[in-house]
Amino acid sequence: MRKKLNNTGAGGATRRVTSYDVALAAGVSQSAVSRCFKPGASVSPATQAKVMQAAAALDYIPNAAARSLITRRSNLVAVIVSNLANLYYPQVLSELSEQIARLGKRLLLFTLERETDIGKVLCDVWQYQVDGAIVAACLSDQQIAEFARREVPLVLFNRRSREQAVPAVLCDQAEAARLLVSRLAEAGHRQFAIIDGPGDSAVAQERKAGMLDRLFELGLPAPIVVGGNYDYASGGLGLRKVIDRLGRVPDAVICGNDIMAIGCLDTARQQLGIAVPQQMSVAGFDAMEASGWLSYNITTLRQPIQQMASDAVLMLDRLMARCGGAAEGRRYRSSLVEGATARLAMMAAA
Amino acid sequence: MRKKLNNTGAGGATRRVTSYDVALAAGVSQSAVSRCFKPGASVSPATQAKVMQAAAALDYIPNAAARSLITRRSNLVAVIVSNLANLYYPQVLSELSEQIARLGKRLLLFTLERETDIGKVLCDVWQYQVDGAIVAACLSDQQIAEFARREVPLVLFNRRSREQAVPAVLCDQAEAARLLVSRLAEAGHRQFAIIDGPGDSAVAQERKAGMLDRLFELGLPAPIVVGGNYDYASGGLGLRKVIDRLGRVPDAVICGNDIMAIGCLDTARQQLGIAVPQQMSVAGFDAMEASGWLSYNITTLRQPIQQMASDAVLMLDRLMARCGGAAEGRRYRSSLVEGATARLAMMAAA
DNA sequence: TTGTAAGCGTTATCAA
DNA sequence: TTGATAACGCTTACAA
Numbered sequence: 065m066r067k068k069l070n071n072t073g074a075g076g077a078t079r080r081v082t083s084y085d086v087a088l089a090a091g092v093s094q095s096a097v098s099r100c101f102k103p104g105a106s107v108s109p110a111t112q113a114k115v116m117q118a119a120a121a122l123d124y125i126p127n128a129a130a131r132s133l134i135t136r137r138s139n140l141v142a143v144i145v146s147n148l149a150n151l152y153y154p155q156v157l158s159e160l161s162e163q164i165a166r167l168g169k170r171l172l173l174f175t176l177e178r179e180t181d182i183g184k185v186l187c188d189v190w191q192y193q194v195d196g197a198i199v200a201a202c203l204s205d206q207q208i209a210e211f212a213r214r215e216v217p218l219v220l221f222n223r224r225s226r227e228q229a230v231p232a233v234l235c236d237q238a239e240a241a242r243l244l245v246s247r248l249a250e251a252g253h254r255q256f257a258i259i260d261g262p263g264d265s266a267v268a269q270e271r272k273a274g275m276l277d278r279l280f281e282l283g284l285p286a287p288i289v290v291g292g293n294y295d296y297a298s299g300g301l302g303l304r305k306v307i308d309r310l311g312r313v314p315d316a317v318i319c320g321n322d323i324m325a326i327g328c329l330d331t332a333r334q335q336l337g338i339a340v341p342q343q344m345s346v347a348g349f350d351a352m353e354a355s356g357w358l359s360y361n362i363t364t365l366r367q368p369i370q371q372m373a374s375d376a377v378l379m380l381d382r383l384m385a386r387c388g389g390a391a392e393g394r395r396y397r398s399s400l401v402e403g404a405t406a407r408l409a410m411m412a413a414a
Numbered sequence: 415m416r417k418k419l420n421n422t423g424a425g426g427a428t429r430r431v432t433s434y435d436v437a438l439a440a441g442v443s444q445s446a447v448s449r450c451f452k453p454g455a456s457v458s459p460a461t462q463a464k465v466m467q468a469a470a471a472l473d474y475i476p477n478a479a480a481r482s483l484i485t486r487r488s489n490l491v492a493v494i495v496s497n498l499a500n501l502y503y504p505q506v507l508s509e510l511s512e513q514i515a516r517l518g519k520r521l522l523l524f525t526l527e528r529e530t531d532i533g534k535v536l537c538d539v540w541q542y543q544v545d546g547a548i549v550a551a552c553l554s555d556q557q558i559a560e561f562a563r564r565e566v567p568l569v570l571f572n573r574r575s576r577e578q579a580v581p582a583v584l585c586d587q588a589e590a591a592r593l594l595v596s597r598l599a600e601a602g603h604r605q606f607a608i609i610d611g612p613g614d615s616a617v618a619q620e621r622k623a624g625m626l627d628r629l630f631e632l633g634l635p636a637p638i639v640v641g642g643n644y645d646y647a648s649g650g651l652g653l654r655k656v657i658d659r660l661g662r663v664p665d666a667v668i669c670g671n672d673i674m675a676i677g678c679l680d681t682a683r684q685q686l687g688i689a690v691p692q693q694m695s696v697a698g699f700d701a702m703e704a705s706g707w708l709s710y711n712i713t714t715l716r717q718p719i720q721q722m723a724s725d726a727v728l729m730l731d732r733l734m735a736r737c738g739g740a741a742e743g744r745r746y747r748s749s750l751v752e753g754a755t756a757r758l759a760m761m762a763a764a
Numbered sequence: 765t766t767g768t769a770a771g772c773g774t775t776a777t778c779a780a
Numbered sequence: 781t782t783g784a785t786a787a788c789g790c791t792t793a794c795a796a
Contacts, residue, residue, distance in 0.1 A: 080486075082774085092783085094773090094784095095776090095782075096781090098773095099775090099782090108782090123564075127774065128543065129542075129772085130479075132774090132788090133483060133773080133775090133789065134773090134774055134776075135788090136430075138479065147508055151505065154507075157523075158501060161524075162527060170523075170524075170538060172490075172521070173507075174520075174521075175508060175511040175515075187475065190475040192479075330708035334708045335708070358680035358681070359680055430788095432788090432789055433789070434789080444767090445769095448790065448792085449766090449792095456766090458766085477789055479790090480788070483789080484771075484790055485772090486772080
């Protein structure tokens with residue numbers, strides 16, 4: 065038997081209401097109370113009613129920590145995103161949050177100021193015994209292995225692992241980049257310029273690689289490549305650097321994302337007096353909302369990020385349920401949003 | 415003594431590594447291991463070394479649930495945001511996340527599809543015994559009271575409670591709106607139009623109230639007010655409705671946020687051939703990044719949201735530390751970003 | 765400084 | 781269907 069119960073004494077902090085208190089109030093055992101809060105348990109309607117009434121009266125809520133201790137499931141899903149991704153794709157987080165809630169789980173959010181902080185973050189992840197994780201940041205193979213070792217299901221978001229087969233949702237960045245280059249080349253562009261994303265962005269790497277690859281295949285002149293960091297300013301700055309290095313306006317500028325494309329476009333039209341797309345084509349990636357605004361109507365590539373986010377949670381759910389489902393990565397295609405900032409070749413009718 | 419330790423048997427799931435395992439490996443007691451992981455505990459360097467080595471060898475990480483059970487602190491901070499806020503201010507979430515991490519705590523994220531979902535969400539919040547909460551959503555007075563009753567420190571973000579004195583960071587929406595109206599009126603605008611934010615946005619309400627209030631004070635004609643929902647399309651649509659209702663172009667359109675202002679501006683200039691600001695002024699709220707882009711340069715009001723987010727965490731930290739600090743709300747001023755989409759009166763030199 | 769032992773609030777097992 | 785009772789993995793007096 066319990067020694068003392070709710071001490072409403074004036075002394076210190078009030079004790080928390082526990083299942084014992086409810087049991088006492090309802091005149092049943094503590095384990096009966098526990099069962100009443102477990103969905104498919106065997107309790108008589110009478111007991112159920114008594115307990116629920118007592119629980120409501122006492123404002124009782126089960127303690128997740130205690131439950132997690134014994135069940136070994138925390139109902140927590142870790143979401144790890146680099147700050148960049150977080151800022152540029154708020155919809156992803158929003159979708160993840162909704163879908164995770166739909167599974168009856170909670171979202172434990174970790175953001176990385178620098179991609180190198182991930183070590184510390186993982187330590188916290190282990191402490192909280194999360195049921196699974198969705199990661200949109202670069203993990204070393206060793207770190208990926210640690211997920212496996214600790215039996216924490218993992219789904220990568222737009223990242224892949226070279227060595228291991230890790231469940232992932234990813235969009236064909238390189239393929240999309242190749243498509244864009246092809247269409248621009250067919251339309252007669254020859255001198256390309258690339259305003260690249262930041263060096264620590266895996267997505268940016270793949271996009272650039274795809275472009276360079278396809279340009280080479282087509283036997284076109286080597287493009288001017290300048291660095292950028294995904295923000296508005298670096299789009300305009302990048303364009304100036306390109307023109308400086310090339311000594312003239314290039315035929316086409318492909319930017320690592322839409323924000324830079326918008327920056328590039330604004331600088332071209334409003335500061336340098338370049339006619340887009342007549343004199344120069346501009347394209348971006350992501351089809352973010354602003355890219356469709358009347359003032360821009362950017363030529364860009366759309367990833368089905370909402371779908372990807374939703375599927376990532378679904379995939380994680382399967383992994384959490386059947387402990388051993390050998391889920392591979394699922395791939396998505398980008399679709400070209402033709403916009404009005406680039407001269408594109410007509411496509412042959414299907 | 416413990417009955418059985420790590421059963422590496424082929425049978426089921428491998429047991430987790432616990433402090434007992436580490437103790438055994440290091441040849442010390444389990445409590446010694448616990449002490450080694452507590453910052454200011456009294457342990458001899460020799461023991462510390464032995465334990466840490468054993469822990470590293472076994473990949474031991476303390477279990478947060480077990481710790482939370484006894485310490486009564488989960489090191490979890492709940493952040494509750496309505497989906498809208500989440501999408502329009504990704505920086506807020508980013509800043510909150512960083513600052514919360516700096517306190518050594520973790521961010522448990524709850525997003526609301528509809529503001530009415532908050533009841534369910536709170537239930538989860540109680541289960542997880544969070545150490546505190548930052549809420550950017552509408553709470554009823556009853557719900558606010560529940561935080562107090564359960565002794566969970568609460569800081570409101572850009573929301574206030576009519577009845578209770580709840581710690582909050584909030585920006586003077588009405589004051590900002592009044593300022594904007596004043597400056598436009600001084601510059602000679604007489605017929606105003608308002609494209610309002612969604613009905614369930616507290617911030618939108620306050621902005622509109624401030625505008626109406628000041629217009630009335632100034633004895634100006636009643637403005638046309640049309641509904642909007644904070645998105646790009648509703649800016650353009652709103653403008654068309656305004657012109658339809660008024661039978662002509664108004665002198666000034668004030669939009670509930672920058673996105674609608676951008677939508678309004680694009681429609682005005684590119685579809686209706688209205689010269690902004692010569693023929694009509696347009697203004698928004700929030701000073702979101704896009705409002706400063708060369709194509710827009712919107713006249714808008716900037717809230718120090720980064721500062722506000724950072725201060726919200728600070729305020730919460732103080733509440734979590736001293737259990738009874740009677741912290742009031744802290745207020746911030748919006749600053750006018752003059753932009754180029756509105757004709758504003760010159761200010762008298764200070 | 766170290767070890768012993770008593771919880772923390774649940775769920776799971778097993779008789780009754 | 782119910783009620784004892786034993787975990788779960790940790791922190792924290794208290795005694796040595």
